Each structure stands twice: as C-alpha cells, then as structure tokens.
Amino acid sequence: MDYQTNVSLDKELKSKKKKSKKVYDQKPTPAFIGAAWTSLFVGMAAFCIGLWNADMLLNEKGYYFTILLFGLFSVISVQKAVRDRLEDVPVTDIYYGISWFAAVASIVLLIVGLWNADLLLSEKGFYGMSFLLSLFSAIAVQKNTRDVQYIDRNDKNED
Numbered sequence: 001m002d003y004q005t006n007v008s009l010d011k012e013l014k015s016k017k018k019k020s021k022k023v024y025d026q027k028p029t030p031a032f033i034g035a036a037w038t039s040l041f042v043g044m045a046a047f048c049i050g051l052w053n054a055d056m057l058l059n060e061k062g063y064y065f066t067i068l069l070f071g072l073f074s075v076i077s078v079q080k081a082v083r084d085r086l087e088d089v090p091v092t093d094i095y096y097g098i099s100w101f102a103a104v105a106s107i108v109l110l111i112v113g114l115w116n117a118d119l120l121l122s123e124k125g126f127y128g129m130s131f132l133l134s135l136f137s138a139i140a141v142q143k144n145t146r147d148v149q150y151i152d153r154n155d156k157n158e159d
Helices: 002-019 030-053 058-086 093-116 121-158
Strands: none
Touching: 030 058, 030 121, 058 093, 058 121, 093 121
C-alpha cells in the first residue's frame, strides 16, 4: 500500500514540475538600463564620428555605416528570437537561423572590410571595438526592454 501512495505522489510531483513555468521577476535596475543605452549611443556615435572624420571615399563610409545598421538590426533580431523561444512564443527555425546568419555575416563583413582597408592598425581597432560595443549594447537594450515589458505585463495580469 505504501508503494502505491509513493508512486502516486511521484507522478503528481513530476506533472507539476512539467507544468510549472519559469518565473522572470527580476526587473533590470535603472542604472543598468541607463548604462546599456549610454553604451549603445557612445558606440554608435564613436563609430559614426570616426567615419565622418575618416579620409575615405564616400562609398567606403557608406559600406561601414550599412554594416553598423545591419549588425544592430541582426543582433536585436537574434535576441528577440532567443527570448521568444524562452517565453514559448513560436519562432520558426528558418527565422532563427537567418537571424544568427545575419549577425555573424555583419561581423565577418566588418572584419573583411577592415582587413582590406588602407587604415592604420589603431583605426581598424577603433572601428572594430566601437562596432562590438554597439552590438553588445543593442542586445542589452533589447533584453532590458523585454524584461521590463514582461514584468509589467505580468504585474497587470495579477491585479
């Protein structure tokens, strides 16, 4: 008899574990949100000011600016797809794969462009670091935005 009771309890516990959802209730601090936005603007501004002052042809400046925009959009798309899957929002595998491909492609295109550019090594490093700062910051801003919206939405539903 004791065996039957334990087996029944084990089944109930397992079914409750499967049904329970992860709880995301840690709202990002205003300091972290501000730091993410600040680093995004600093990275983008530094990259764009560097392009403005660079001794390059206009088509080269356009290439690097387009890569910046492409990279920012693609990493936000990756973060959105990852977060949607985490929250059980349907995301197709093709969209998820394209998002990752675009993010990696933007980084590779910047590397190839800088590798072949007639720039000082310090300038190449500057563009690479400001680009990566911008990409990382865009991911942090998108994550903070989703965290705040998710928590605010759940707080309204509980009221």
